[in-house]
Structure formats: structure tokens, C-alpha cells
Amino acid sequence: MTPLERLLAEHEIGRLITQFALFNDAGDWAAVADAFTDDGRFVRPAGGDAIIGREAIRASLESRPPRKSCHLITNVLVDLTSADEASARSTLLLFAAPAGAMDAASPALIGGFRDKIVRTADGWRFAERIGFLDLKVALP
Numbered sequence: 001m002t003p004l005e006r007l008l009a010e011h012e013i014g015r016l017i018t019q020f021a022l023f024n025d026a027g028d029w030a031a032v033a034d035a036f037t038d039d040g041r042f043v044r045p046a047g048g049d050a051i052i053g054r055e056a057i058r059a060s061l062e063s064r065p066p067r068k069s070c071h072l073i074t075n076v077l078v079d080l081t082s083a084d085e086a087s088a089r090s091t092l093l094l095f096a097a098p099a100g101a102m103d104a105a106s107p108a109l110i111g112g113f114r115d116k117i118v119r120t121a122d123g124w125r126f127a128e129r130i131g132f133l134d135l136k137v138a139l140p
Contacts, residue, residue: 001083009124010078013086013117016124021071024061033058037118037125045092045111045131066099075112084119092131107136 001009016035023031033054036042042051051060075091094109111133118127 001080005083006080009080009083009086009119013078013088013124014076016117016126017073017076017088017090017113017115020126020129021073024071025069027066029058029061032061035126036129037120037127040126041128041130042126043130045094045109045113045133047133067096068099068101069094069096078117086115086117086124088115088117089113090115107138109133110135110137 020032020035023035036054036057038054039052040054040057042057043049044051051057072093072095073090074093076088077090078086078088080086089112091112092110094111096106096109111131114130114132115126116128117124
């Protein structure tokens with residue numbers, strides 16, 4: 001892999017991570033699910049059992065009560081392990097409120113994601129996305 005190929009792959013993976021947050025905040029569950037491989041594995045930052053498979057991920061997200069959210073993703077670090085596989089880590093700051101509300105109903109949440117990402121015929125996709133929370137910050 002040339003340095004330019006590595007740079008392009010890292011950029012595409014960083015874009016996938018950012019798109020995941022934007023699609024999640026927009027409630028575009030089909031696009032969120034499409035960010036995974038067909039047999040992708042997802043654990044939400046709040047925890048719970050792993051959700052396995054693109055369709056199961058979409059159904060799980062659609063079953064949640066509507067909300068307004070803002071996922072701020074930072075400190076994205078991508079490590080290419082081969083031309084077609086990577087791991088990534090990122091930091092998450094999440095604000096959320098019930099749909100239609102202007103005030104956050106819960107504290108700000110700080111955590112992150114640990115990802116296994118693979119190149120598919122459709123581009124880079126999450127094979128595994130494990131979320132976690134480190135801290136709840138009370139809002140004034």
C-alpha cells in the first residue's frame with residue numbers, strides 16, 4: 001500500500017465514522033444500518049447486547065422512541081491493518097432530548113467507539129462497532 005493509498009483509506013474511514021454520527025442524528029436508520037456489513041455487529045454506547053446483522057441493527061434503531069440528538073465525534077484514530085481491514089477509535093460527546101423538545105432530557109454523555117472496519121465492494125463498512133460510555137456530565 002502506497003502512502004497515498006493509505007491516506008485515502010484513512011480519509012474514507014474517517015468519513016464513514018462522521019457519516020454514522022450525522023445519519024444517526026438525522027434519524028436516517030437505513031443509512032446508519034448501511035454503514036455496516038451484512039453481518040456487522042453493533043453495541044450501543046449505553047451498552048446492552050450486541051445487535052448482529054444490518055437488518056437487525058436497522059430494526060433496533062427504528063424501535064427506539066423518537067429523539068433529537070447531537071453526536072460530536074472527535075479524536076478519530078484509524079489504524080490500517082491491511083489494504084482491506086482497519087481498526088479505529090473515536091471519542092463521543094452526545095446530547096439528546098425527546099423529539100420536539102428544546103431542552104436536553106439527560107446529561108451529556110462522554111464515551112467513544114472501538115471499530116473493526118473492512119473494505120467491501122460498496123466501500124468501507126463497520127464489521128464491528130462497540131460503543132462505550134465513560135462519563136455523564138450534568139447539564140446546568
